[in-house]
Amino acid sequence: MPAPIEDYALLSDCRTGALVSRDGSIDWLCLPRFDSSSVFGALLGDPGHGCWTLRPSDAGATSTRFYLSDTFILVTRWETAEGVAEVHEFMPIQPTRTEVIRRIVGVSGSVEFDTELRLHFDYSRRLPWVRQVGTPDHPALHATAGPESVIVRGVRFHAEDHRHRATVTVGADEIRDLTLSWFLSYEHAPKPLDVEEAIAGTRAWWQGWASGIRHDGPHRDAVVRSLLVLRALTNKDTGGIVAAATTSLPEDFGGSRNWDYRFVWLRDAALTLEALIAHGFLAEAHQWRRWLLRAVAGEPREVQIMYGIAGERDLLERELTSLPGYDGSAPVRIGNGAVDQYQGDVIGEVLVALEAARIAGLEEGDFSWPLQRALVEQVIVSIDRPDNGIWEIRGEPQWFTHSRVMMWAALDRGVRAVREHGLAGDAERWEGVRDRLRREIDDRGVDAEGGHFVQHYGSGDVDASLLLLPQVGYCAADDPRMLRTVAEIESRLLVNGFVRRYRTESGVDGLGGGEHPFIACSFWLVEQYAASGRTGDAQTLMAGVMAMANDLGLLSEEYDVGHQRQAGNTPQALSHLSLIRAADALAGHRGRAAHRD
Structure with missing residues (x-):
């Protein structure tokens, strides 16, 4: 093996x-x-x-x-x-x-x-x-x-x-x-x-690249190595940022949760972009925005959730019989069928990242704002459509609360671009749709009895993606609904103190088997703890998650706490960028929500 x-x-x-x-x-x-x-x-x-x-x-x-x-x-x-x-x-x-x-x-x-x-x-x-x-x-x-x-x-x-x-x-x-x-x-x-x-x-x-890193908080060595990993996963010619270097490393050893991550997810790339901008790399933001313009060129309704490294669209998923899989975990897949999914959060991730670039000083070009304006309109067109969510479920589409919040964030960033940055757009109409969506989320995305945010409408379950709501300014980290959500996550999703994405046993993802704690999600909880005043808990959890890294500081996607081993594709961009943001939160930085005041 x-x-x-x-x-x-x-x-x-x-x-x-x-x-x-x-x-x-x-x-x-x-x-x-x-x-x-x-x-x-x-x-x-x-x-x-x-x-x-x-x-x-x-x-x-x-x-x-x-x-x-x-x-x-x-x-x-x-x-x-x-x-x-x-x-x-x-x-x-x-x-x-x-x-x-x-x-x-x-x-x-x-x-x-x-x-x-x-x-x-x-x-x-x-x-x-x-x-x-x-x-x-x-x-x-x-x-x-x-x-x-x-x-x-x-x-x-x-x-x-x-x-x-x-x-x-x-x-x-x-x-x-x-x-x-x-x-x-x-x-x-x-x-x-x-x-x-x-x-x-x-x-x-x-x-020379590393000498440009700006970081004045704790865990500097880990932050620098994580930023280097993000650069290593970024194609120097095209600007495309792959989610990981590998395909088909198992999330469930011996199971079938094996996926190809060697592509550019708009979500992961946008989050990576924010981490780079926060640490002094505006040139990379410009290169990635140019990649986005090329990849998304055409009708906004044709926007995909992921692309090839140079912006290719055809990522047909298929199974190989020539490779038996890591330690027998089959199938080995190349391509990724999630390319055809509708994931309602993706445009929000892109527009939040591009707002961060705009605030950092990246000027809008002839095509960059028109593209963003068209993406806001596409959110409105899709607003009554359930989706597959951030975790790319292969079960029935749902009204995922996180996705709805990111649609709210897309509209919100559009409004702010017009009102605060003087760009052209129908801010009044966007604002009306945004505020109606907030009322919907507050009504249907919160459990009536428990008072916590829910994974999707009609469910009482929670999901680790709900930890991201304060990060985009939807609510404060100490909002009572968030504090109740954290309590539910601690009760239902922790394994030896580390966070699973959701309860796979609920059947929402349409797949058999289970999975291990998701490294990025534990860093998200660190960020939430830090933002809501639980500094000691944040520091303790941060130390525990960082101990999952190997001797070179590299992190995969998940961690098998029972056998103390990494799982999933490696090195994983989402794990490393989440480490960076958690370290920043421990230093008092508010990240994506900093400009909401």
Whole structure:
């Protein structure tokens, strides 16, 4: 079986990412983009589905690892009976090339490394044609499958039953570089990379970006790493922000709640945008707004909840039989059927984020405000329509309270844009619809007996998304209805002190099985506690949720508290941006609601 999810490190070139296990195996790599097909797919199967291992031959070797300060250059320090060596691995930040670099650095004594390469293209559906190229002094392995090729340089491999093996020995101060380069099979292989220059350039790029981070509150290291994760998941060419680097890591081990998260959800991207703006990155807001204009181009009624990294619309969901799933959790899915859902909250998320950009100083362009104005009108057109909600339920659409509140927020931001920023729009009509919607929510979205907000109209259940209501200014954090809602969440949704999204046993999502506490939801509760004066509870919960991160500060989607392991796709943008907002709340920042006064 693959390593535990929390054992994986991320390498990123801001186009795609590799997952490297603590044991030195790259078990997941899609080239050249996050949403491309995999070359290494062992994460969703076993080594026979593709991987690249690099570790000392000594079975007793021990390791420690860390990211070089404020970068995604991973350093793994190996200690053996014969010596000490480090592996420095990264994906260079380059204009066009896509590569993985694995540099072995001798520290003391002598260390022999074994490396094994198993190339299985197209989600393990294609074995490549492999041949030795290069020279005895500069060996290389060239592999081709259909339109794709890779060339691996730095060591001479020996073939054995669809795997290629080699050994490398380094002494003190010796360096050996292993490189994998992706290219189109009908083009010439790229020339060897200057690794020294690539390391220096990549280090400077990441650290230069991180130097712009503004954060004056607690948990600075975790906030900086989380902002770096958000940047790593943002395509440097298109501005698209993927929800996670992986597909089909299970929310329910052995179950079927396995989804492809390698796409741009408008909701998650908008929330990410807000986190970046709050910490000094207005240029990223401009790039993402341009991405939005391209992706949404056309009729507002055709707006999707998610898109491909460059704004593609066709994300057809299908199941693969070539990969058996993480630890047997099937099916493995590519594409995502939720693309066809109506989720009423999404436009509100977008307009709240774009208001934050506007307040931060991003000027409206010729098309940006007309698009937002059209989105407000689309909310009005859809106002009598139930939806699938923030959690993308696959059961019957409902009148989800959170969705209705975000529709209210969309109208509210439209009104404020006209009244406070002088933009053109029918503010009086929008205000009337907004206020009628508030009356509806106050009437139907609150439990008549308990006085708490409900998951959806006609239900007495609660939902973790209700914690977001104060964050968009719908009500105060200490509103009696919110305090009763928090009490209900504490009573019904906590597992060992951490928050589930909702009661899966209610059947509202139309799926079998269950799931674990959702990491972002626990951070939302931290934010609520902090905003309502429960500072001690906020600090205690914050410490507990942050302990779910791995040794590199990475968080997946969910956490199995019973077995103390991460679950779901990783690293998860929503988990990291929620960490950032929770840390900000502990510092007294009000975030999205700050401009409602």
